[in-house]
Amino acid sequence: MKPVTELAPTPLEKFYQWERSAPDTIFLRQSAANQWIEYTWSDVAEMVRRVAGFLRARNLPAGSRIGLLATNCAEWLVVDLAIMLAGHVSVPLYAAQDIRSGRYIFDHAGVSLVFVGHFAHEQNPDTLLVEGIYRVALSDCVVPCDISLPEIFEHAERFEACPLYPREQLFTLIYTSGTTGNPKGVMHSLGACAEVVQRRTQFLPSADPGARERFISYLPLAHVAERVGIAIRAVYGNAELSFSAGPERFAEEMREVRPTGFFAVPRLWEKFRQGLEAAMPGLDPHALSDAQKLAVRQRLGLDQARIITTGAAATAPDIMAWYAALGIRLQNAYGMTENLIDGCIDMSESPADPGCVGKPLPGVQLRFTEDGEVCFRSAGLMQGYYKEPDKTALVLHAGWYHTGDRGYLDAEGRLVLTGRVGDIFKTAKGKFVNPLELEHKLTATGLFEQLCVVGQGLAQPVLIARPFSANCDIRISTVIEQINTELAPHERIGQILLTDSLWSADNGLLTPTLKVRRQAVADRYLPELEPDVPLCWCKN
Incomplete structure (x- = not known):
C-alpha cells in the first residue's frame, strides 16, 4: 500500500480547488422558513476565511482543540473547514450529548473555544458548557455567548493564505458514543481523511457520469458517517449539499432535493415505513405496479438515488425486503469511528x-x-x-x-x-449466549420497535422490548414460543418484559448514535422483572 501522503488531496486542497475553479457554483443549501438559502463556493470561501481569520487573531496555540456543539446546518461545515484552515483540531459534540459525557469531552479534549448552535440542554446551558471556554454563537444559537458568527462574518479579517499542512497532522478528535463507558477521543489525520474520502468518491458515485451529486444532511454531523460520508464527501466531489431544517419539514425537503445518494440508520428506515403505511393504509409493496412503486419512491424523495445505504446497527431483514419490493435497495455498510468508516x-x-x-x-x-x-x-x-x-x-x-x-x-x-x-454473556447455567443472533431473529418478527436481550448471571435470556402495539401480548408469546423451538435450550427466551417507554439518548438507554446501551437497559428494567412470570409489562 502506498503512503497516505501520495494518494489524495486533503480536504483543504479540495476547498482551494473549488474556491478557485467553481466560485459561482452552488455548494451549500440551508432550509429555513420554508425556503432554501443557497451559498456558492465563493460565498462559502468568504465565510470560511473570515472564521479562520478570527481564530488566527485569537493567537491560540497551533492545534488547539475547538468544539462544535450544534445541530446540522451549513454553518457547521463552514466552521469545520475554518478550523482546519486555521491549523486547529475540531472536536464535534452531538447536539443531544448527555451532560456527563459532554462535560467529560470538553475536559478530556482540553477544548478552549466552542461554536454553539441549537443543542438539547440549551435551556440550562451551563449544565453542559464548561465555565471558562470561550463561546461563539452560530446564527441560530439562543444561549449567551462571547461573540456571534454574523459578527465574525462582518468584522473579522479574512485569512488569505492557503497553507498545506503536513498530512500526518491531527485535524479532528471524534469521540465515540460511549456505549460501555466514557467516550474515547479518536485521533485522525488530514492524510487519512484524504485517502478515505477520495477513494469513496471514486468508488461509489451516486450520480450519472457528468452530473453533480446531491446530498441532504440531517443525521448528526458529530457522527463519523454523516461527516465523512456526506459532508466531506461533498467537498471532494463538488456535490450540492442541502441541510434539513428538522423533522417537521424533512419529508418535503427530501422531495425537493431528490438526493442521488442517501444514508439512514435502521430506526429511521422503520420510521419512514411507518409514515408511509400511516399515509397509505393497506400499502403492500408487492401488490403495486411499477408506476405505483415509482410514485412511492417519489413520495420518499428517493426516485433518483443510486446509492442508498443503511448502517450503524443491524437492519432487520423484513425492512430490507419491504424496501426492495418498492425498488429501493438498501445497501448495508460497515465501518467505525476508528477507521473513518x-x-x-x-x-x-x-x-x-x-x-x-x-x-x-x-x-x-x-x-x-x-x-x-x-x-x-x-x-x-x-x-x-x-x-x-x-x-x-x-x-x-x-x-x-x-x-x-x-x-x-x-x-x-x-x-x-x-x-x-x-456482548456475549454467560447464564447462571454456565452457558454462553450471543444476544445479537437472538436479536436478529426477534427483530425480523416485525413486532418490536426497540429490543434488547440480556442474561448475564440469569437462568435464561430475557427479552426487554418496546412493541409497536400495546395489545399484542398473546401474539408476542406465541411468536417467542415458536422462536424458542428453533434455539438451543440455553438460548431460549425465559421471560419477556415489555415497556411502552421510548428508549432515547436523553434517558441514557441509547447512545447519541441510537445504539442500545445494553447494560443501562438491564440496570433499568431487570429490577421490575417478576419471578416466574413469562410475560409482564414494566410498571414505570
Missing part, C-alpha cells in the same frame, strides 16, 4: 445471511483472529485514542484494528457479523 459495503444483489455487510472497500484489508474477531487495516486507521495509550494498545496491533465484532466470510466473500465479543 473505511470498511465494507454490500453491493451484491444475491441473498445474504442476516448481518451481511458486504465486501471490503478498495484499499481495505480484512482478516479474523483465531476466535473470529474482525480486524481491519487501511490508510483510514486512527492514530490512536487521545491520551489513552493503554486503550489504543488493546485495539491496534501491527497496523491492524481489532473491532471487537465477531464475524465470518460467506461463500461470496462477504463479511457477516455475528455479534460483539463483549
Whole structure:
C-alpha cells in the first residue's frame, strides 16, 4: 500500500480547488422558513476565511482543540473547514450529548473555544458548557455567548493564505458514543481523511457520469458517517449539499432535493415505513405496479438515488425486503469511528445471511483472529485514542484494528457479523449466549420497535422490548414460543418484559448514535422483572 501522503488531496486542497475553479457554483443549501438559502463556493470561501481569520487573531496555540456543539446546518461545515484552515483540531459534540459525557469531552479534549448552535440542554446551558471556554454563537444559537458568527462574518479579517499542512497532522478528535463507558477521543489525520474520502468518491458515485451529486444532511454531523460520508464527501466531489431544517419539514425537503445518494440508520428506515403505511393504509409493496412503486419512491424523495445505504446497527431483514419490493435497495455498510468508516459495503444483489455487510472497500484489508474477531487495516486507521495509550494498545496491533465484532466470510466473500465479543454473556447455567443472533431473529418478527436481550448471571435470556402495539401480548408469546423451538435450550427466551417507554439518548438507554446501551437497559428494567412470570409489562 502506498503512503497516505501520495494518494489524495486533503480536504483543504479540495476547498482551494473549488474556491478557485467553481466560485459561482452552488455548494451549500440551508432550509429555513420554508425556503432554501443557497451559498456558492465563493460565498462559502468568504465565510470560511473570515472564521479562520478570527481564530488566527485569537493567537491560540497551533492545534488547539475547538468544539462544535450544534445541530446540522451549513454553518457547521463552514466552521469545520475554518478550523482546519486555521491549523486547529475540531472536536464535534452531538447536539443531544448527555451532560456527563459532554462535560467529560470538553475536559478530556482540553477544548478552549466552542461554536454553539441549537443543542438539547440549551435551556440550562451551563449544565453542559464548561465555565471558562470561550463561546461563539452560530446564527441560530439562543444561549449567551462571547461573540456571534454574523459578527465574525462582518468584522473579522479574512485569512488569505492557503497553507498545506503536513498530512500526518491531527485535524479532528471524534469521540465515540460511549456505549460501555466514557467516550474515547479518536485521533485522525488530514492524510487519512484524504485517502478515505477520495477513494469513496471514486468508488461509489451516486450520480450519472457528468452530473453533480446531491446530498441532504440531517443525521448528526458529530457522527463519523454523516461527516465523512456526506459532508466531506461533498467537498471532494463538488456535490450540492442541502441541510434539513428538522423533522417537521424533512419529508418535503427530501422531495425537493431528490438526493442521488442517501444514508439512514435502521430506526429511521422503520420510521419512514411507518409514515408511509400511516399515509397509505393497506400499502403492500408487492401488490403495486411499477408506476405505483415509482410514485412511492417519489413520495420518499428517493426516485433518483443510486446509492442508498443503511448502517450503524443491524437492519432487520423484513425492512430490507419491504424496501426492495418498492425498488429501493438498501445497501448495508460497515465501518467505525476508528477507521473513518473505511470498511465494507454490500453491493451484491444475491441473498445474504442476516448481518451481511458486504465486501471490503478498495484499499481495505480484512482478516479474523483465531476466535473470529474482525480486524481491519487501511490508510483510514486512527492514530490512536487521545491520551489513552493503554486503550489504543488493546485495539491496534501491527497496523491492524481489532473491532471487537465477531464475524465470518460467506461463500461470496462477504463479511457477516455475528455479534460483539463483549456482548456475549454467560447464564447462571454456565452457558454462553450471543444476544445479537437472538436479536436478529426477534427483530425480523416485525413486532418490536426497540429490543434488547440480556442474561448475564440469569437462568435464561430475557427479552426487554418496546412493541409497536400495546395489545399484542398473546401474539408476542406465541411468536417467542415458536422462536424458542428453533434455539438451543440455553438460548431460549425465559421471560419477556415489555415497556411502552421510548428508549432515547436523553434517558441514557441509547447512545447519541441510537445504539442500545445494553447494560443501562438491564440496570433499568431487570429490577421490575417478576419471578416466574413469562410475560409482564414494566410498571414505570
